[in-house]
Amino acid sequence: MVRGAVRRDILQPKGAASPRKDSDRLNLQSRTDITPTLRIIPRDQHIISRKNISKAALRVLYRLNEAGYAAYLVGGAVRDLLLGLQPKDFDVATSATPDEVKKLFRNCRLIGRRFRLAHVVFGPEIIEVATFRGLGEAGGEGDRHIIDGRIVRDNIWGTIEEDAVRRDFRVNAMYYDISDFSVRDYVGGMQDLEDRMLRLIGDPDIRYHEDPVRMLRAARLAAKLGMRIDAAAMAPFETLGPLLADAAPARLFDESLKMFLSGNGLRSFRMLEQSGLLKFLFPATARALKRGDEALRSLVEHGLANTDARIAEGKSVTPAFLFAVLLWGEVRDVAHGAIARGQDSTEAWARAAAQVVGEQCQRVAIPRRFTFTMEEIWSLQPRFEQIQRKRVFRLMTHPRFRAAFDFLLLRADESPAMRELGQWWAHAQQLPQDVLAAALPAGGGNDPVVASAPAKPPRPRRRRRRPGDKSGSV
Numbered sequence: 001m002v003r004g005a006v007r008r009d010i011l012q013p014k015g016a017a018s019p020r021k022d023s024d025r026l027n028l029q030s031r032t033d034i035t036p037t038l039r040i041i042p043r044d045q046h047i048i049s050r051k052n053i054s055k056a057a058l059r060v061l062y063r064l065n066e067a068g069y070a071a072y073l074v075g076g077a078v079r080d081l082l083l084g085l086q087p088k089d090f091d092v093a094t095s096a097t098p099d100e101v102k103k104l105f106r107n108c109r110l111i112g113r114r115f116r117l118a119h120v121v122f123g124p125e126i127i128e129v130a131t132f133r134g135l136g137e138a139g140g141e142g143d144r145h146i147i148d149g150r151i152v153r154d155n156i157w158g159t160i161e162e163d164a165v166r167r168d169f170r171v172n173a174m175y176y177d178i179s180d181f182s183v184r185d186y187v188g189g190m191q192d193l194e195d196r197m198l199r200l201i202g203d204p205d206i207r208y209h210e211d212p213v214r215m216l217r218a219a220r221l222a223a224k225l226g227m228r229i230d231a232a233a234m235a236p237f238e239t240l241g242p243l244l245a246d247a248a249p250a251r252l253f254d255e256s257l258k259m260f261l262s263g264n265g266l267r268s269f270r271m272l273e274q275s276g277l278l279k280f281l282f283p284a285t286a287r288a289l290k291r292g293d294e295a296l297r298s299l300v301e302h303g304l305a306n307t308d309a310r311i312a313e314g315k316s317v318t319p320a321f322l323f324a325v326l327l328w329g330e331v332r333d334v335a336h337g338a339i340a341r342g343q344d345s346t347e348a349w350a351r352a353a354a355q356v357v358g359e360q361c362q363r364v365a366i367p368r369r370f371t372f373t374m375e376e377i378w379s380l381q382p383r384f385e386q387i388q389r390k391r392v393f394r395l396m397t398h399p400r401f402r403a404a405f406d407f408l409l410l411r412a413d414e415s416p417a418m419r420e421l422g423q424w425w426a427h428a429q430q431l432p433q434d435v436l437a438a439a440l441p442a443g444g445g446n447d448p449v450v451a452s453a454p455a456k457p458p459r460p461r462r463r464r465r466r467p468g469d470k471s472g473s474v
């Protein structure tokens with residue numbers, strides 16, 4: 001397999017007998033070199049209250065428990081509750097197998113082949129119920145599959161201790177026990193929460209080989225939780241970052257949305273950049289920023305800050321606008337380069353968009369419905385510079401006008417001329433149609449009148465754009 005060959009080139013330690021065997025050994029080691037040491041934190045020594053746990057999750061926990069199975073709230077929910085945050089979802093870990101879970105809940109469906117899970121559905125809420133995963137032996141009994149150190153299937157059941165050590169970060173391996181409301185901490189997660197430090201469970205090198213997306217999770221969680229990434233967990237990013245090229249693009253799309261559309265987009269972006277991971281996920285963005293364009297950085301940061309502000313206000317956001325912002329620098333530069341070489345403007349923009357989107361989608365599978373909108377937002381940008389009566393009215397009635405205009409406002413960071421152009425269009429939209437029409441030149445021929453033409457409407461009052469302004473809507 002080509003992928004395997006590439007991976008072995010990079011990763012295979014010298015002298016290893018066979019890649020498969022060696023990585024299996026490494027993997028086993030990662031699961032056994034940690035000795036879980038249980039610390040039980042009783043109810044009166046932690047802040048988790050059932051008031052803050054979803055009713056649906058509580059019902060699942062109680063039902064499993066009454067049926068004689070061990071049942072715990074686990075992972076991000078426990079971590080977030082201990083930090084005083086409201087969890088985004090509630091995951092349950094249990095000793096019951098997926099089939100046993102299914103027998104207990106009518107509203108349950110089993111999902112996943114590579115990682116079998118039960119989903120218990122309560123209207124819009126889904127409680128994910130996972131059976132404790134065990135160590136097992138790779139290649140031995142059970143259903144675990146490892147290819148070149150990467151876990152591609154993990155369906156061996158085990159004990160809670162085994163389940164704890166196969167999780168990614170120590171803060172993610174704490175269990176809230178519904179039978180006595182205590183928190184069970186097997187690998188020092190409480191300590192890490194106090195230190196505000198994300199530490200991996202086990203050897204970072206091995207854990208990232210098993211699943212390179214853990215590197216992105218480190219950056220995302222550090223940004224979300226305001227924690228630092230432990231030096232040992234950060235050190236392999238540069239050498240192992242290329243493994244992200246082998247991660248499923250659809251999964252990287254989901255992970256990107258979690259990073260940028262969960263209210264911590266700006267912090268996630270900065271963390272990705274600081275940690276050196278950005279270039280593995282968004283190579284074009286990293287390249288454009290590296291060309292030293294401070295205006296572009298400011299545009300991207302404003303775009304992300306606006307998106308975060310919209311999320312905080314409960315407004316809608318769309319991945320299309322976000323990705324249009326992230327990839328803009330590269331699209332713009334490629335299009336401008338082609339135009340400078342004499343290519344027709346419309347064609348240059350279309351080709352630049354197709355090229356940049358094509359490259360990005362090899363990493364992050366952005367669905368077509370979003371790339372289509374991105375391409376429209378970009379291709380409408382040069383049309384804002386054509387201030388002729390017919391063209392202005394045609395642009396204003398374009399279905400993607402609003403998004404493209406919001407994007408234009410973001411581009412105020414690019415130059416004073418761009419800021420003026422944004423202000424012109426903001427003002428133009430507020431004028432009655434006949435007043436606007438009278439103020440605009442009729443134009444005609446092949447010579448579009450640009451925004452600086454003398455016949456522009458009265459100048460709007462100057463207004464500084466702040467994060468939280470309305471860019472970002474589509």
Ligand code: ATP
Binds near residue numbers: 169211213
């Ligand atoms: P959030 O829900 O805030 O995004 P989370 O940590 O809950 O963060 P989930 O994707 O919901 O993330 O995963 C739930 C739990 O499953 C994690 O806390 C962790 O214990 C475990 N987990 C998730 N992804 C991995 C992974 N790639 N490797 C090992 N364990 C993982």
Ligand code: MG
Binds near residue numbers: 088089090091
């Ligand atoms: Mg979660």
